[in-house]
Amino acid sequence: GDSVTQMEGPVTLSEEAFLTINCTYTATGYPSLFWYVQYPGEGLQLLLKATKADDKGSNKGFEATYRKETTSFHLEKGSVQVSDSAVYFCALSSLSGTSYGKLTFGQGTILTVHP
């Protein structure tokens, strides 16, 4: 079945540091890929998405590129801020059979940014 694996956390960075959170997936066909963010005490909200190979999703300074050859969708940001402290989830939307349209999530990565 479909699966998503994220790098283990927590990740702790200083403000203005470079961020990478790794995400790899296993799926049938060509799923859509997402990054969701969960700020403390809130629900998940979409950060960015990509729907086909080589697409780059971007939002709020975050970027991720859909890499079919490495089945990866790594999240990056060049200069993090304290306000980026949150839990980040990688997810895919399945295209296969009875799982069509359903999201499969990674385990989440906790990011803490210090001033």
Add this chain to the structure above:
Amino acid sequence: DADVTQTPRNRITKTGKRIMLECSQTKGHDRMYWYRQDPGLGLRLIYYSFDVKDINKGEISDGYSVSRQAQAKFSLSLESAIPNQTALYFCATSDPTSGRATDTQYFGPGTRLTVL
């Protein structure tokens, strides 16, 4: 006002009790979902509904049931709560527009449930 609301936001109950979590949305979306979140496990799908007459089990439906009362309302019930159902529960909605699995899901703020 929030597009996806959940009630209650926090609930403490005892083993064996029946409990209902409610979700309402004003987005006009046909698709609704219930997930639970456990530390280190991400979110796992409990049930989903692609329209009012369509209810489907997710990967962890045992011990749960749902009701889709209207397009805007989707309730999750625990018939006899047990401690390992202690978790954070999220409702979500989506509106497929392209026919592919690209639809974004919109999440409610969550319900923190503790079963003693």
